[in-house]
Amino acid sequence: MQVSGTDPDVAALARKLDGLPLALATSGAYLEEANISVGAHLRLYESSWEQLQQDDLVVDTYENRTLYSTWQISLDRIQQQNELSVNLLGLWCYFSNQDLWYELLRAGYTERLPWLHTLVEDLPTFVKAMRLLCNYGLVETDTLLASNTESGGYRIHHCVHSWTIHVLNKQWDDSLAKFAVSAVGEHVPSRNTKEPWITQRRLVQHAERCLQFLSKVDAGDPFVAENLHGIANLLSDQDKKTGAEEVYKRALRGKEEAWGPKHMLTLDTVNNVGNLYADQGKVEDAEKMYLRALRGKEEAWGPKHTSTLRTINNLGILYTDQGKTEEAEEMYLRALRGYREAWGEKHTSTLDTLNNLAVLYSYQGKIEEAEKMYLRALRGYEEARGPKHTSTLDTVQNLGILCTDAGRTEEARAMLDRAVNGYQHAEGNHKTKIRSCQVRLAALNDRDVPRLGE
Known part of the structure; x- marks a missing residue:
C-alpha cells in the first residue's frame, strides 16, 4: 500500500x-x-x-x-x-539461523510430525511456506549457497532466531529437537562421496546448534544415537574435535543403552572414538578403543570382515605413530591380505593400506619395498580417483620425500612440484602439505622457502 x-x-x-x-x-x-x-x-x-x-x-x-x-x-x-509457515518458523530454533534448505529438512524423520511430512513432500510446498515468511520480512533467501545437486538456503536475522527460541518455543519440544538431530545426522555425506566438503560446510553450523541442546536429547533412542554418530563424524572431519568428542561419547552411551556394548553399530562408534583420540594424540586412549572394537568385531563378524579390517588398519597407523614398527607391519599386512581377498587389488581400502605400509617401510629405511608399494598405490589411485585427488597427491608427495631421502634429486623435484601444483588447485585447506613440499623443494634447489601464495 x-x-x-x-x-x-x-x-x-x-x-x-x-x-x-x-x-x-x-x-x-x-x-x-x-x-x-x-x-x-x-x-x-x-x-x-x-x-x-x-x-x-x-x-x-x-x-x-x-x-x-x-x-x-x-x-x-x-x-x-499458511499454518506450515508458522510451524516452520518454530522449528527453526533447533537449527542454525543461517542456510536452512529443503533437502536438509527432507532428510529428517517426519513420521511423528505430519505437518513436517507435508512441508517437505515436494519442493513447491516448501518454497511456498518460505516465501510467505520472506514476504513479511522474517526470512531472507541465501541463494549463493545453492549447489549443483541441492537447492539454495534461507536465513533469518539472529534477533529473529532468538525470538523463535525464547518466545515461539517457550517449552522444550523433544520431537522437534530429535527431528533436527535426524535431519543433520542423516544428511552427513559419506567420506567416499564426491566432493563431500560442499555439504559438510553447509551442515556444520547446524551440527553445532544441535551440540548446544545435546544434553536435553534422549540418546537412548536408537535413531538419535546413530544420527549423533553421523554428526560427530562431521564435526571431526571439520576439525571440531572438542565438539566431536562430546557427541561421540553421547552417541556411544546411547548405543550401549539401546543395543548393548557388542552391537555392530556400537562398535563402529567405539572405532571412531579411537580415530578421534588418535588425531588428538591420546594414543593410550585410542589403543584401548581400537582393541575394544577389534575384539568385538572379531567375535561378531570374524577376523576377515571389512569392518574388522578397518580397525586393524587403524591400529597399524597408531602403532606407526608410536614407533612400534613390528606391530604396525603385522597389522598392515593382515589388513592388506583381508582387503585383497574381500575387494581386490584396486579397491581404495586396499590402496590406502598399501600407502600406509609404504610409509612404514620408508621410516624403516626399506627404500625399495617402500617405492614398490607407493607406485602400486599411485597407479591404483590414479585409476580409481583420478590424478588430482588428494589421496593421489598424498602418495605423490610421499614418493617425492622418498626420492629426496634416496638422493634422487630430479625425480624428487618432479614429484614434489606435481604435489604442490595439485594441492594448490584441490578443494580444501592444504597449506601444511604445500609448505612441507616447498621446504623440501627449497632444500633441493638450495634457495629460500617461498611464502605461501607465491
Whole structure:
C-alpha cells in the first residue's frame, strides 16, 4: 500500500518502534503484504505490546520488546494464510539461523510430525511456506549457497532466531529437537562421496546448534544415537574435535543403552572414538578403543570382515605413530591380505593400506619395498580417483620425500612440484602439505622457502 509521509500515524508508529531498523523493516513488509492502513497496524502493535507485557516472559530490553511485538503481529497474519509457515518458523530454533534448505529438512524423520511430512513432500510446498515468511520480512533467501545437486538456503536475522527460541518455543519440544538431530545426522555425506566438503560446510553450523541442546536429547533412542554418530563424524572431519568428542561419547552411551556394548553399530562408534583420540594424540586412549572394537568385531563378524579390517588398519597407523614398527607391519599386512581377498587389488581400502605400509617401510629405511608399494598405490589411485585427488597427491608427495631421502634429486623435484601444483588447485585447506613440499623443494634447489601464495 502507499504510505504518505504526512500521515500522523506514520510518525506515531516510528516513535513506537523507536526507529529500530529491523522493526521498521518488518513493519514495512507487513504493511506491503497485508494491505492495511498504518493506523490499523499501529493498533495491532499496541495490542501485541500489551499482550507481551501480560505473558510470563523475561524480555530483557525495551528494544527486544519492540521487536517481539512487531514480529508477533506478522506471525498472527501469517498463521491466517499458511499454518506450515508458522510451524516452520518454530522449528527453526533447533537449527542454525543461517542456510536452512529443503533437502536438509527432507532428510529428517517426519513420521511423528505430519505437518513436517507435508512441508517437505515436494519442493513447491516448501518454497511456498518460505516465501510467505520472506514476504513479511522474517526470512531472507541465501541463494549463493545453492549447489549443483541441492537447492539454495534461507536465513533469518539472529534477533529473529532468538525470538523463535525464547518466545515461539517457550517449552522444550523433544520431537522437534530429535527431528533436527535426524535431519543433520542423516544428511552427513559419506567420506567416499564426491566432493563431500560442499555439504559438510553447509551442515556444520547446524551440527553445532544441535551440540548446544545435546544434553536435553534422549540418546537412548536408537535413531538419535546413530544420527549423533553421523554428526560427530562431521564435526571431526571439520576439525571440531572438542565438539566431536562430546557427541561421540553421547552417541556411544546411547548405543550401549539401546543395543548393548557388542552391537555392530556400537562398535563402529567405539572405532571412531579411537580415530578421534588418535588425531588428538591420546594414543593410550585410542589403543584401548581400537582393541575394544577389534575384539568385538572379531567375535561378531570374524577376523576377515571389512569392518574388522578397518580397525586393524587403524591400529597399524597408531602403532606407526608410536614407533612400534613390528606391530604396525603385522597389522598392515593382515589388513592388506583381508582387503585383497574381500575387494581386490584396486579397491581404495586396499590402496590406502598399501600407502600406509609404504610409509612404514620408508621410516624403516626399506627404500625399495617402500617405492614398490607407493607406485602400486599411485597407479591404483590414479585409476580409481583420478590424478588430482588428494589421496593421489598424498602418495605423490610421499614418493617425492622418498626420492629426496634416496638422493634422487630430479625425480624428487618432479614429484614434489606435481604435489604442490595439485594441492594448490584441490578443494580444501592444504597449506601444511604445500609448505612441507616447498621446504623440501627449497632444500633441493638450495634457495629460500617461498611464502605461501607465491
